[in-house]
Amino acid sequence: MKKSIISDAIINIFLMIFAVIQIFPLYWLFTFALKDNNEIFGGNVAGLPQHWRWINFKIAFIEANVFRYFLNSLLVTAITILGVLVISATAAYALERMIWKAREAFLKTILLGLMVPIHAALLPLFLVLSRLHILNSYAALIIPYIAFGIPMAVYLFTSFFASIPREMEEAAAIDGAGIYKIFFVVIFPLIKPALATVSIFTFISTWNELMFAVTFVNKAQYKTLTVGIMSMVGAYTTKWGEIGAGLMIATIPTIIIYLLLSKQVQDSLVAGAVKG
Amino acid sequence: MNKILSNKKAITVFMAPAMLIIVVIVLVPIVISLYYSLLKWDGIGKATFIGIENYINLFGDERFIASVKNSLLYVVLSLFIQLPLSLLLAIVVSNTKKLEKFYVTVFFIPVIISSVVIGQLWQKVYNGDYGLLNVLLRSLGYSGHDWLGDEKTALMCSFIPNLWQYIGYHMLIMYAGIKSISTDISEAAKIDGANRFQTAMRITIPILKPIIQVCVTFSLIGALKIFDLIFVLTGGGPFQSTEVPTIYMYKTTFDQMHYGYGSAISTFVIIECFLFTAILRFIFKNREDA
Numbered sequence: 001m002k003k004s005i006i007s008d009a010i011i012n013i014f015l016m017i018f019a020v021i022q023i024f025p026l027y028w029l030f031t032f033a034l035k036d037n038n039e040i041f042g043g044n045v046a047g048l049p050q051h052w053r054w055i056n057f058k059i060a061f062i063e064a065n066v067f068r069y070f071l072n073s074l075l076v077t078a079i080t081i082l083g084v085l086v087i088s089a090t091a092a093y094a095l096e097r098m099i100w101k102a103r104e105a106f107l108k109t110i111l112l113g114l115m116v117p118i119h120a121a122l123l124p125l126f127l128v129l130s131r132l133h134i135l136n137s138y139a140a141l142i143i144p145y146i147a148f149g150i151p152m153a154v155y156l157f158t159s160f161f162a163s164i165p166r167e168m169e170e171a172a173a174i175d176g177a178g179i180y181k182i183f184f185v186v187i188f189p190l191i192k193p194a195l196a197t198v199s200i201f202t203f204i205s206t207w208n209e210l211m212f213a214v215t216f217v218n219k220a221q222y223k224t225l226t227v228g229i230m231s232m233v234g235a236y237t238t239k240w241g242e243i244g245a246g247l248m249i250a251t252i253p254t255i256i257i258y259l260l261l262s263k264q265v266q267d268s269l270v271a272g273a274v275k276g
Numbered sequence: 277m278n279k280i281l282s283n284k285k286a287i288t289v290f291m292a293p294a295m296l297i298i299v300v301i302v303l304v305p306i307v308i309s310l311y312y313s314l315l316k317w318d319g320i321g322k323a324t325f326i327g328i329e330n331y332i333n334l335f336g337d338e339r340f341i342a343s344v345k346n347s348l349l350y351v352v353l354s355l356f357i358q359l360p361l362s363l364l365l366a367i368v369v370s371n372t373k374k375l376e377k378f379y380v381t382v383f384f385i386p387v388i389i390s391s392v393v394i395g396q397l398w399q400k401v402y403n404g405d406y407g408l409l410n411v412l413l414r415s416l417g418y419s420g421h422d423w424l425g426d427e428k429t430a431l432m433c434s435f436i437p438n439l440w441q442y443i444g445y446h447m448l449i450m451y452a453g454i455k456s457i458s459t460d461i462s463e464a465a466k467i468d469g470a471n472r473f474q475t476a477m478r479i480t481i482p483i484l485k486p487i488i489q490v491c492v493t494f495s496l497i498g499a500l501k502i503f504d505l506i507f508v509l510t511g512g513g514p515f516q517s518t519e520v521p522t523i524y525m526y527k528t529t530f531d532q533m534h535y536g537y538g539s540a541i542s543t544f545v546i547i548e549c550f551l552f553t554a555i556l557r558f559i560f561k562n563r564e565d566a
């Protein structure tokens with residue numbers, strides 16, 4: 001019995017050390033985002049700030065244009081989530097519940113998208129978007145983001161639809177409801193958990209996406225946070241406090257969502273892995 | 277009911293947007309990319325069809341070979357350092373009584389943070405003058421070092437944040453797997469006198485095999501496609517010492533405008549991923565039969 005108390009203590013120390021390693025860079029970010037260079041470079045490297053310089057946030061937000069990038073990210077992410085939800089839920093319903101011949105083939109085609117690495121589509125997409133004259137627009141990001149979000153969403157939605165009993169639809173059909181009414185009024189409310197999973201998943205991947213954003217957008221007007229922060233870092237090289245504030249602004253929404261819904265966030269990000 | 281569910285018009289309305297966007301934005305570009313890889317083309321002038329010449333050149337391109345070697349080193353680190361550590365954490369965490377949820381929540385945090393933020397943060401950890409690492413070393417009496425600026429240390433140092441970020445991800449997948457194992461089994465092992473180490477080795481890990489296979493596959497493919505963090509941390513430098521194929525592809529395509537050659541590199545990465553996935557499947561399958 002005593003032996004197990006000691007080994008529990010050792011285990012907890014090990015896990016605590018690891019927890020510190022995982023969290024410390026973030027804590028450090030929080031502290032230097034609120035300091036000036038004198039303090040960061042002058043000895044108080046990792047302690048709490050002596051003077052909390054909230055002005056760093058103001059500078060990042062307004063002078064460094066991060067507020068604009070933030071709004072862009074918000075807009076792009078919101079439309080992407082909405083698009084992925086509607087397009088994937090309808091397709092998944094047709095694929096899982098409705099009766100038609102080529103179902104399997106279409107499902108396989110969509111799921112093929114799970115295997116496609118985005119870097120391979122980068123150049124062809126860049127050329128297509130440039131030919132359509134929509135590089136440097138919200139659409140240049142939203143359309144590819146939706147496209148690459150669909151396969152995983154369809155995959156999750158189809159498995160969710162498969163778990164819903166058919167009685168609900170049958171009852172609605174007997175009452176004379178048509179297919180659209182069945183889907184939007186009867187089914188849609190039932191799939192809330194799946195909608196949440198897909199939304200969180202899409203949020204995290206869109207909010208953090210870098211490769212498309214850096215390639216398809218170079219006008220400040222349309223930059224999202226990831227690219228925006230990259231250019232801010234270029235302009236503020238040595239001003240760690242201001243950069244730190246910018247990084248915090250990019251991170252806070254994700255952290256808030258995570259703290260509020262940590263279980264759901266974890267589940268959505270590993271959903272594909274566990275079910276597959 | 278069946279009549280409603282075979283409404284052709286509704287099926288078309290439901291399917292058309294998804295199919296259209298997947299085919300146009302995801303699948304067709306891959307085919308186009310394959311075609312580009314057979315061209316000599318700078319994007320502006322006329323493209324010349326040169327067959328597989330780009331691929332032949334790839335294998336004589338030392339810079340490319342070096343980038344592949346770098347990514348393979350990262351594969352090795354992921355499989356033999358990151359995953360075992362994740363597995364250890366998953367097993368240990370699932371054995372703690374009190375703080376289980378707290379640990380899982382904390383370990384997972386880096387996974388949800390943007391690579392740009394993580395890259396910038398670690399750049400500052402490694403900074404030669406004021407970085408956290410050097411401050412720590414100096415306080416212990418060692419001298420500082422320009423970690424990302426020195427060709428010898430840059431590669432390892434640019435991999436560490438990647439490994440660090442996704443440990444929590446694999447830990448969580450494995451942890452979920454462990455939690456789904458019936459407690460009866462481990463209870464039975466306990467009654468038979470097995471200690472925690474034996475239970476882990478003989479019971480948990482073997483049952484977890486399909487999940488470990490998923491993690492190995494994800495980790496391998498993720499490692500072969502690694503881009504974001506290196507792009508932010510070093511951009512492949514100094515002197516291409518941290519270049520991986522995707523970074524080389526990016527520079528070749530968008531800085532030097534060698535569209536054909538760049539496409540050949542990205543095709544190489546896709547083939548590499550398929551090949552390794554197939555090999556993994558084979559290995560895991562053979563093990564099962566044995």
